[in-house]
Amino acid sequence: MKKINIVIVDDHMLFSQALFGLVSNYEEFNVIKVLNNGKELVAYFSENSTTPDVVLMDIKMPEMNGIEATHWLKDNKPSVKVLALSMECDEVTILQMLRAGAKGYLLKDIHPKILHHAISEVYKNGFYYTENVTNTLLNSVSINEKKSSINLKERELEFLKLACSERTYKDIADEMCLSPKTVENYREALFEKLNAKTRIGLVLYAIKEKIVRL
Amino acid sequence: MKKINIVIVDDHMLFSQALFGLVSNYEEFNVIKVLNNGKELVAYFSENSTTPDVVLMDIKMPEMNGIEATHWLKDNKPSVKVLALSMECDEVTILQMLRAGAKGYLLKDIHPKILHHAISEVYKNGFYYTENVTNTLLNSVSINEKKSSINLKERELEFLKLACSERTYKDIADEMCLSPKTVENYREALFEKLNAKTRIGLVLYAIKEKIVRL
């Protein structure tokens, strides 16, 4: 059975060597190189012929960080799967890394068995996304499931939805079968409740709270 | 070895029966029930003692849909892992389903081997997120990189972003260090380009195209 060729890129020697030992322990893995940063990785590809299957990539590194390096791989060696291995679990970093083309994102404190599983999955299926990462993404997708305490009445909600269009208030009044003056009252009530100063404010609120869909 | 107990919830009998056959083919799976919608699933739990390990859940169903049913499971039977199995691949549906607590999301046109893999993963690790789903999430997390055919100039873009706030045009002029009359020109130019009739139209466009994030 063909071994999975792996390159480790991490500037912390202690960690990368430990990782080297750990990964090499598994029969199906073959660590072909340990590098210190993205620049060395780029250099590696211009010198060597053996293209790895999977790169275990740290993110914070001197010279050229993991995000840049992953981007470079996507552009120049798209067949190489990048598995990010990082201490950072903030959503911005995860997003940057995934957008750069990483096929998975693991925190460094995971159990070796998970790493083993992840590498296998990335090799076999091309990706491995943990619950952790997916949840982070979910959180970024502005959630606001919380019903934000503000309670809007049916008619106000109706007006609010119509206000999120290019209709004039007169048009809205017609559509709601109300006098423009009544619509005016709904507008003022919503300005108060939603702390808006202009109709734009209403629209922004409605979209944020997913009262209207785009 | 203990078999993985599975319940199938899908209103299309033809499909659910086919799925039943397919899943039953695998030795390690044991389909204990096939139900037609969420309501039947809730009823099942009030009548039966066998709690499944994994529920294969369709989304569009009469009476009680997959999102509601998944939510109910999260609240009442949190140990049951839901694997969504749907035709819908729009981002809103995926988001709703994952937020409701689904541990994975597969399209119905996948290869049986992937379904087998996904069920095993969900059972063993508690989740299975495909590249497809993760990419959908990534897309939702507003990327303002791509420009949509309409080419807006730097200054127009700047104005557009500011227009998506409760600022008056005079405020915007101040912020951009321009005369109100010049801002007026940008406004008119954008009305023309974006086919808007009011400032609300600009805001809706900017949000749709993820030029501004909320």
Added chain:
DNA sequence: TTTTACTAGGGGATTTATCCCCTAAAATTA
């Protein structure tokens, strides 16, 4: 070198939007 595109600016008019103050019937709730 002439033309085109971009940026910046203005006059003047009309329509909408915003603000504040006020009435009254119906439905709810205390």
Added chain:
DNA sequence: TAATTTTAGGGGATAAATCCCCTAGTAAAA
């Protein structure tokens, strides 16, 4: 039942937004 809330409506004024028409310098393209 009395008090309050909800819904529907109006008068009148000011500020903001929208519309149309027009000028001019500068930079880029033909």
